[in-house]
Amino acid sequence: MLLNYFKIAYRNLFREKTYSFINIFGLALGIACTILIYKWVQDELSYDRFHENADDLYVATFSNGSTTTPTALCEFLKKEYLEIKYASRCSWDKDYMIHYGDIKANQNGGYLVDKDFFSMFTFEFVKGNSKSALNDPYSIVLSKTLAKKYFGDENPLGKIITWNVDYDLKVTGVIKDYPLNSHFDFKYFVPLELAKKWNRNLDTWQANTIQTFVQLHDNVTSKSINAKISDVVEKQISRDKRVLSLQPITELHLYDFPNGGGLITYVYIFSAMAAFILLIACINFMNLTTARSASRALEVGIRKAAGAKKSDLVKQFFSESIVLTLLSMFLGLILVVIFLPIFNSLTNKQFTIDFLINTKMVLGIIVITVITGIISGSYPALYLSHFQPVKVLKGSIRAGVKNSSLRKILVVTQFSISIFLIIGSLLILNQINFMKNKDLGIEKDNIIHMRVGSRFYKNYDLIKKQLLDNPNISHITLTNCAPYYWDSNAGLGSVFWEGQTNQQTRMVDTAVEYDFLETFNLKLSEGRFFSKEHSSDIEDAYVVNQAAIKAMEMEFPIGKELIISGRKGKIIGVLEDYNYQSLHKPVLPMVMSIKPYWLTTACLKINSHNVSETIEFIGEKYKEIYPEYEFNISSLDESIEKQYMAEEGIGKIFKYFTFLAIFISCLGLFGLSSFTAERRRKEIGIRKVLGASGSGILMLLTTDFIKWVFVANLIAWPVAWYFINNWLQAFAYRIEINIVPFVISGVLTLIISVLTVSFQTIKAALANPVESLRNE
């Protein structure tokens, strides 16, 4: 019996080649999309889960989202709270020079950590022992790749390398390369003990410079301990009112702390998108199968007359849809293999084909296939099997007409989804362009920046003169906060000012040089900028931005006294606000001062011609000052654009999936319109005999579809508006949603659907009526 079912399924497949193709290809695309997105979601959700203690690991976080904590916090927490099993400090990712033999290079991914670190986080030691690797302050643990780079096939254990120019460290361990699906990018570790050699602030509440990780005992929840530690920092430093809490490390990648949102939004969006695309493909299947029911009705009648029960027929039609979905699944897997490289480049991932062979994935694929089979097979199976044999055999069921309203609803659903996606992509694109092109209030073109250190600013006057001698370099300045660079981890300073009542505010504390204003072409709204003519500027002058004035509610700021991070000074000028961080965030109050020993970044304005020669020239100068370092330079506008890489990636993926959704919808519409044209062949013939013209017939057949598209627009517009508006709330600077993208998407879907439909209807409209009205 089952064989009989499959035989019929197989023959039907081949008899109706167009319909089968539309069904299988559409479903295959849907399944391929779903598999890829499933993999992406799985990957994003897996971030930092590979640590054995992942569920017990936390990072201490302040209520403003900053994870930069006092250096004394770690030891304090560990001592005071029994709930905490381990605790370790961890420096921020930094480049250090590593030198061994002939190889000398800046290496990123270097971290300074406490001894507990390897007990908390899971690292696979290829060589050495995780327990003892960091016991000696003069030791270093390298990743396999780094070890290979420096030592080739030699055994790295016990070798001495020069680290950060001044320190000779013994290699005490080699770890397997750290997985990519982590919030962190660990490449090598040095004991934090070593930092005591040059940093006296390693056990103080006064310096917020380091991250603090803790591991809780198995049975402890973060809630219970959060209640106890919330005011730990405030108790030590009364002016720091920020609430301290523990944030799971598994949430670092997905959630923006403390407001939520972040990547998890996109996990939801893409999951929904995969479901939508699969749904569109399933709808194609349902529509085409029921539309063709006329041709199957007779078969149903005969089978019932021959003794088939309704359940037999349900089984039969289900086996057909399952055969079809299985075929689609295999085609879908092939598509996944074909499109994987494109998907990788879109998402910046490095998935390889073997992800398909993992158990979870296989299970996922089976679930996707079964669900697809059930969704797409259920309606046709129930619908077709209910025909009454007597009526069918007498020919009184004019199949395909009765359930046309359901088909309309399904098509409207498909198009609503497509329109929603088009509007979404257009608005996301608009927002990205808006952020790229918005006037930031600063000059960002032709500015390059590089990291520098004390040797640079100590000889700044001489170096500056030498650089400016080159006619292609017009300006140079130094700062600790290049206008893309500031992130919340750098910390905010507490501010006190003359005339302060009960307002409280924290401000970004920025160090600049005298020529900062000119280099970035900033505008002063009041007062003056720092100047060498006022020799006291280096000691007690502040320039603030307008946001700061607003926060302090100052009416006449010039000359007012201001204290930030304990340094007293006077306000000499007010800058117009400029965006010094990504447009996700508003302009925060900022205070500028001249603090030479803070300066870490040199910014140069260069001529747009001869760029490569100019950079070569700067490189030579740099080598003269830092012969042992690598010369790295970036352009400011690129650095600024990089801030929107996430959105740009999302925008691209959105675009591709939108295209797919439209394509699959159109496949379905094509099938449905050919069915309609076929069903109305007789009517078209009659109308032509009565004098209808070809174009008249075309109108008749297309207006129906156009109506549906209109309805789809009506449904999709408000939904799209609602969701996109929500998405935009994540940006401090955002576009106004206007009607244009909506109209564009409406017109676009209309054109696409009319073109798709007319392909079939033109054929019908031009056919000779005599053919369709023949007696037989």
Next chain:
Amino acid sequence: MIQLKNITKYYKNKFIKTFVLRNINLEVKEGEFISVMGPSGSGKSTLLNIIGMLDAPSEGEYNFYDESVHKMKEKQLTELHKSHIGFVFQQYHLIDELTVFENLETPLLYQKVKTKERKARVAEILDQFNIVTKKNLFPSQLSGGQQQLVAVARAIITQPKLILADEPTGNLHSEQGKEIMELLKKLNKDGTTIIQVTHSEENAKYGNRIIRLMDGWIEE
């Protein structure tokens, strides 16, 4: 009114020409009621389709009111046939999705008749055919005879000079068939030229001339 000279119709199939009509010469004057008879496959319907401009002859000349139909373009043909010719089919060929009223209205719509006049003419014809009570029914709710009645009504609503009827009573029982034939005869009396294809000698007698076709030839 109609002049056919050496009309031939064949279908080419690779090497073989299958002839449906051969050297048909026929003259129809205004006011005639012609019955075309012959066995199945003798080319009756093809001849009717050619006269009705739904099909083109392979060879020969066709003049309609001294205009050369065989030289005309598609658009002129549509124009000519929709203003001068009405069709009645054996299978009625009403549009299933439209009511009786709407079916009757359709040819007028294609002739761009104004709404007011359209309504008036449909009402008039409903009255004339005694089917006012059926105007809101769909074809499937009518008997065969009633459907054919509507089909005839639809054919004459544009007041054509010529009615082409392809076995108009073929699907009806004799009582209903008689009714339809009487109706055609009355229309003919009022001046409409009628050409019908029929199998029945009895129905053929309603006309005033009989043309017999055999294997595509006219038998005199």
